[in-house]
Amino acid sequence: MSYVLHGYFRSSAAFRVRIALALKGIDAQQIYHHLRHGEQRSPDYLALNPQGLVPALEADGTVLTQSLAIIEYLDETVPGAALLPPDPTARARVRAIAQIVACDIHPIDNLRVLNYLRHDLAQDEATVARWYNHWIASGFEAIEQRLAEPQTGRFVHGDSPTLADICLVPQVFNAANFKLDLSPFPRIRAIFDHAMALPAFANSAPQQQPDAE
Amino acid sequence: MSYVLHGYFRSSAAFRVRIALALKGIDAQQIYHHLRHGEQRSPDYLALNPQGLVPALEADGTVLTQSLAIIEYLDETVPGAALLPPDPTARARVRAIAQIVACDIHPIDNLRVLNYLRHDLAQDEATVARWYNHWIASGFEAIEQRLAEPQTGRFVHGDSPTLADICLVPQVFNAANFKLDLSPFPRIRAIFDHAMALPAFANSAPQQQPDAE
Numbered sequence: 001m002s003y004v005l006h007g008y009f010r011s012s013a014a015f016r017v018r019i020a021l022a023l024k025g026i027d028a029q030q031i032y033h034h035l036r037h038g039e040q041r042s043p044d045y046l047a048l049n050p051q052g053l054v055p056a057l058e059a060d061g062t063v064l065t066q067s068l069a070i071i072e073y074l075d076e077t078v079p080g081a082a083l084l085p086p087d088p089t090a091r092a093r094v095r096a097i098a099q100i101v102a103c104d105i106h107p108i109d110n111l112r113v114l115n116y117l118r119h120d121l122a123q124d125e126a127t128v129a130r131w132y133n134h135w136i137a138s139g140f141e142a143i144e145q146r147l148a149e150p151q152t153g154r155f156v157h158g159d160s161p162t163l164a165d166i167c168l169v170p171q172v173f174n175a176a177n178f179k180l181d182l183s184p185f186p187r188i189r190a191i192f193d194h195a196m197a198l199p200a201f202a203n204s205a206p207q208q209q210p211d212a213e
Numbered sequence: 214m215s216y217v218l219h220g221y222f223r224s225s226a227a228f229r230v231r232i233a234l235a236l237k238g239i240d241a242q243q244i245y246h247h248l249r250h251g252e253q254r255s256p257d258y259l260a261l262n263p264q265g266l267v268p269a270l271e272a273d274g275t276v277l278t279q280s281l282a283i284i285e286y287l288d289e290t291v292p293g294a295a296l297l298p299p300d301p302t303a304r305a306r307v308r309a310i311a312q313i314v315a316c317d318i319h320p321i322d323n324l325r326v327l328n329y330l331r332h333d334l335a336q337d338e339a340t341v342a343r344w345y346n347h348w349i350a351s352g353f354e355a356i357e358q359r360l361a362e363p364q365t366g367r368f369v370h371g372d373s374p375t376l377a378d379i380c381l382v383p384q385v386f387n388a389a390n391f392k393l394d395l396s397p398f399p400r401i402r403a404i405f406d407h408a409m410a411l412p413a414f415a416n417s418a419p420q421q422q423p424d425a426e
Contacts, residue, residue, distance in 0.1 A: 004311075048360075051358075052311065056214040064302075065309045066308065067291075068312055069304075069306075069312055070309075071310035072305070073301050073305040076304065077301045088286050088289040089272075092277045092282045099281055099282055099315075102319060103315055104264075104266070107316050108321055113321055116347070117334075120343075121330075123339065125336065131303040134329070
């Protein structure tokens, strides 16, 4: 199986897929599209993913889109480290915490939404930063409470990383970029530290990508 | 197994879970929380779901949150109609199209985000409506293109409803509420019509709920 990941160093959805590939031990070819230069709207990329968003993963030529769908596909098709636990209730917990990031935080703080606020609604950077941090803080408060549950270990669910950690860690990077105070979230910070001690997370970080600025 | 669904007639994420329960033939007890009156922030509901969002599903007392996680749980634990196809590539396609709705449209147009625009950013209703329709139109354009793929049948993937239809139909209801012109999306409209011919979709519609206004 050959894999090509289309991403961007700063995209946290692409960051998620980089972590999943690394946890599965897959050495994918990486192609970077500069979102701030609009490269995701080039005719070549739109032919591959008409939505013009990253990430997209080519798996033996089949194009997969949407980071969570890609990661579940990898988990279903590639042996090795399991990214979801086997029990349905545990899977539901992991997916729910992943989706607090992927549905309740990240989409609202995505670059295209921030640009709509800036350009279409003429909001200044201070207002954009308040918006950004409002949605992260609200989602992180929910996650911090879930992390008090007994299923939490060194990672969100038990002692090995799952889909939930894969979503959480890139979101912590984003929070740091916008200088969100993380002191109210000690459980999130502990999991972040455990994750970043693993090469699969550390090597997938934005600054480690060849397109990093 | 006993199920209690916490929802709100107008919540499209709750609507998704109502459809999934109906497709699985589950007769769940329904408890409605009036989001516009803030009932999802009551101490009783916050004790159940600290995030203060609907839906939440109690399955024999275990509380599950996040509509997509709930629906995948139902699919993994309840026999009957499959909400995801068996093949991993097909599952990835269904999940990706579901996530265009659940990650790229719905979160940005959620009530709490619209209220932030109205109250924190002092935007008028015309601006809020433009915002709303911008994100639906952008996502629907992507879905309409995916529906040209040969895997599409009477439904998003083949001839029976999946997670993708479960996400798409409530979003079409939302689009209609904000008077989005659906004429550029004939494939979405055809699938909507096929779905609404099924009692599982029709009976789950907002107007059919006892808390409908």
